[in-house]
Amino acid sequence: MTTTSPAATKPGGLRVGVQRFGTFLSGMIMPNIAAFIAWGFITMLFIAVGWLGWWHPVSDLLGGFGNADLVGWEGAMTTLAQTEDGATFPQYVGLVGPMVTYLLPLLIANTGGRMIYGERGGVVAVIATMGVIVGTNIPMFLGAMIMGPLAAWITKQMDKLWEGKIRPGFEMLVNNFSAGILGMLLAIIGFFVFGPVILGVSTFLGKVVDWLVDAQLLPLLSVVVEPAKVLFLNNAINHGVFTPLGLQQVEETGKSILFLIEANPGPGIGLLLAFSFFGVGAAKASAPGAAIIQFFGGIHEIYFPYALSKPITIIALIAGGATGVTTNMLLNGGLAFPAAPGSIIAVTAAAVAPAAGGFANLLVVYLSVVLAATVTFLLTAAFLRASHKRDLEAEGDTFGDAIAQTEANKGKSSAAMDALRTSTASAAPAATDAVPSATAVAAAPIERIVFACDAGMGSSAMGASVLRNKLKKAGIEDVNVTNQAIANLDGTADVVITQQQLTERATAKSPNSVHVSVDNFMNSPRYEEVVEMVRAQRKDTE
Known part of the structure; x- marks a missing residue:
């Protein structure tokens, strides 16, 4: 019942380890980005300096009705002591404060716990993380990202100790009491031990960032971040360090420059524009469309193959990134909440928040994007012009090879890379992109088809949309086509479609499903075979 394909070569080494770690960290943050944005908009609108802050004086006259109820307004803001040396930072109370102090870290902890041990792990993770939060009384994002998965593990x-040993009828009693008691113990440990340790780590990392800013060395981070982005090694830094520290800075100053170190779309758009004017072959033809996706859609990975096809351009990305960071550092630019994805639209929304400085801050952020794009564009153009003749002579499938290398670096399929293949007409089906004949795999009724990828979004969602349209055109409307993360496969899918490198993992999660491996989520010939498989089965049952 499962498609067969040669095992993909599994890369090893430190890079892959960091990739997996970064993927795990981003897996805790990304599903909860909507909550971060909701908190950002509530802050943007309702605090005293927000867009609706004018209501506060009126609210006072009405006995606190309105904004005051939302943010717990008491004249200005409440200052809470945070460290033993007496250091304090301002924190809004009411709805704004509890959301960032409790809701967001607990969401992260729950997601991390579920990734390790399902719903049960998520519940214990939340209980344990609550102890860490109360023990420190600050937005404990870093603590949630550590304690959540640890508690679930x-x-x-613990459950392995008595697996298969519980007498029938006592399972619920043992499971509930064991999880409750363990959660209590971990919450106590988090309150007295783990919380203070993480608080010390967060304080240390914050002081490192402050030192880099004071010494005007923050732009040096681009030397690490920009190459790391191209190699998909940036998630561990961005989601493990920048986001937690950035949110703490938001609590202190209303904005953070850290949200723009990795998310600034300037270097990427500069690179793509240079390829649009001075590139050759498929890279030049596809660059304008990629530029629109990168700048407005926020999918930065779409420019990675261009950098890999001409590695010297990574220097241009570093220079552009450093320029953007320098601009924001000198002119005090920043974002009020994470821009995810790194679209200019998301950056605009996060930059224009009144607490971040409003339109004045937005102009600074726009300037950082423009300058970063300009520096990257000029340097990339120089590199491309210098090698133009050699590139014309050597032009073959180098850009296609760069796309393949990008997916190999990421370790999974990508909707952005599929779009590039389609636009360059280089999406030749791979030898391993195969599926048995329709009649060979159509034994069970096909009612549910699932596209699965690591995150359950992006690539799989686009693939599901393509197949859904093909089934509709074929007159088949009783098949449910959805997308989800591989980790959430529960064995109920009749057909599971994955990128080749992920098929083995999907098979382990849903062994009784028909598994179809594709190389191109956007335009795979296997979709026609799946449609024919369903159509043939419907004819057999008539």
Whole structure:
């Protein structure tokens, strides 16, 4: 019942380890980005300096009705002591404060716990993380990203101790009490031990960032971040360090420059524009469309193959990134909440927040994007012009090879890379992109088809949309086509479609499903075979 394909070569080494770690960290943050944005908009609108802050004086006259109820307004803001040396930072109370102090970290902890041990792990993770939060009374994002998965893992190991040993009828009693007692113990440990340790780590990292800013060395981070982006090694830094520290800076100053170190779309658009004017072959033809996706859609990975096809352009990306960071550092630019994805639209929304400085801050951020794009464009253009003749002579499938290398670096399929293949007409089906004949795999009724990828978004969503349209055109409307993360496969899907490198993992999660491996989520010939498989089965049952 499962398609067969040669095992993909599994890369090893430090890079892959960091990739997996970064993927895990981003897996905790990305599903909860909507909550971060909701908090950002509530702050943007309702605090005293927000767009609706004019209501506060009126609210006072009405006995606190309106904005005051939302943010707990008491004249200005409440200042809470945070460290033993007496250092304090301002924190809004009411709806704004509890959301960033409790809601967001607990969402992260729950997601991390579920990734390790499902719903049970998520519940214990939340209980344990609550102890860490109360013990520190600051937005404990870093603590949630550590304690959440750790608590779930401990729960998993605990359950193994009596797996298969519980007398029938006592399962619910043992499971509930064991999870409750373990959660209580971990919450206490988090309150007295883990919380203070993480608080110390967060304080240290914050002081490092402050030192870099004071010494005007923050632009040096681009030397690490920009090459790391191209190699998909940036998630561990961005989501593990920049986002938690950035949110703490938002609590202190209303904005953070850290949200723009990785998300600034300037270097990417500068690179793509240079390829649009001075590139050759498929890279030049596809660059304008890629520029629109990168700048407005926020999918930065679409420019990675261009950098890999001409590695010297990474220097231009570093220079552009450093220029953007320098601009924001000198002119005090920043974002009020993470821009995810790194679209100019998301950047605009996060930059224009009144607490961040409103339109004055937005102009600074726009300037950082323009200058970063200009520097990257000029340097990339120089590199491309210098090698133009050699590139014309050597032009073959180098850009296609760069796309393949980008997916190999990422370790999974990508909707952005599929779009590039389609636009360059280089999406030749791979030898491993195969599926048995329709009649060979159509034994069970096909009612549910699932596209699965690591995150359950992006690539799989686009693939599901393509197949859904093909089924509709074929007159087949009783098949449910959805997308989800591989980790969430529960064995109920009749057909599971994945990128080749992920098929083995999907098979382990849903062994009784028909598994179809594709190389191109956007335009795979296997979709026609799946449609024919369903159509043939419907004819057999008539």
